[in-house]
Amino acid sequence: MEKVLYDEMRQNETDHWWFQARREILLQVIKSFVPKGAAVLDVGCGTGFILEALQHEYDVYGLDHAEVAVNYCHERGLTCVKQGLLGEETFNGKKFQLVLFLDVIEHIEDDLAVVSIAKQYLSENGIVMITVPAFQFLWSAHDEIHHHKRRYTKESLTSLLLRAGYTVRYITYFNTLLFPIIALIRAVGNLTGRRNASDAKPENKLINDMLYRVFKSERVLLPNISLPFGVSLLTVAEVKTTNNA
Template identity: 40%
Template sequence: MFDVLEHIEQDTETLVALRPLLAKGGRILITIPACQWLYGIHDRFLHHKRRYSSRQLRSKLVDAGLRPVRLSHFNTILFPLAVVARLKDKLFRGATATGRRVPPSFINSLFRNVFGSERFLLRYFNLPFGVSLICVIETA
């Protein structure tokens, strides 16, 4: 479930509904936006209901009878740029969100490579902050 749960009003109920769909030993991989304090026009444009903290997600999973096997932030390296963009949106209250358009190809390529490099870090440890959360889940 890549960037799905934040669009659903009944997120805990949705997690409960997933439990019987898991085969024995099966796992779910989800990604969701992190840091509710970043919530703003960008999220509203994307029809997000909320952003999550790792503690909040863990609690919802446990309430749903699911167990997080691995839970980490990601999009950590680009986090400062995202914070600046979201703060700019909040301070200047523009009609459109920063980052709605695909940047020029050389910048997009740079961002993709920086973002993609985090997969090497995640092999060895969880990231302490980031724009998003990634979680591997199994039944409790």
């Protein structure tokens, strides 16, 4: 992504409803699967917004290819973040109980390769957690601005993980309650040719607070149930063995 998108992300993530509610949901799911003190690697960690919250309970590390992202992480005091690519940076052979790909693999042409490489970084019984944008019919200017290659469904993401040698433990859509509104806005935007806007831009404060509360409320559902649709998709998977095949 261009530097301006990282700058926009850093500027808006502390107040914007999507960043705030998403972080709370992700923390809830992570804590449900991974014990405190576990080693966590956030691949494509961006500005460090998630790592900053995780560092209080986990042994965190981050990796991002963009210098601007790594600099923002270091400004947050996250000196555990390195610049580089998965497969090239080895972290001195350290193994992780959790490897995160949070809205990352949709940017990568060969998503199968990068998800496969992640297995090298997992400790015994380690897991990967992946979030991606859902449903190709929701494709919009936002996807193009952020250089997305694709959006996913439960079926396509499950297939990817199986081909990479994983077993899916949990998969769900999320950002479900706001799905009808977002789908309508994107459809109208595509029809009218409004193709220069990013979803990361701030809303009116009242609207922002309302959207935050609605999205955040999904915390009580995850990871206890699997939601049937949503703007995004989340999965937790482990390396396939003879025991879980």
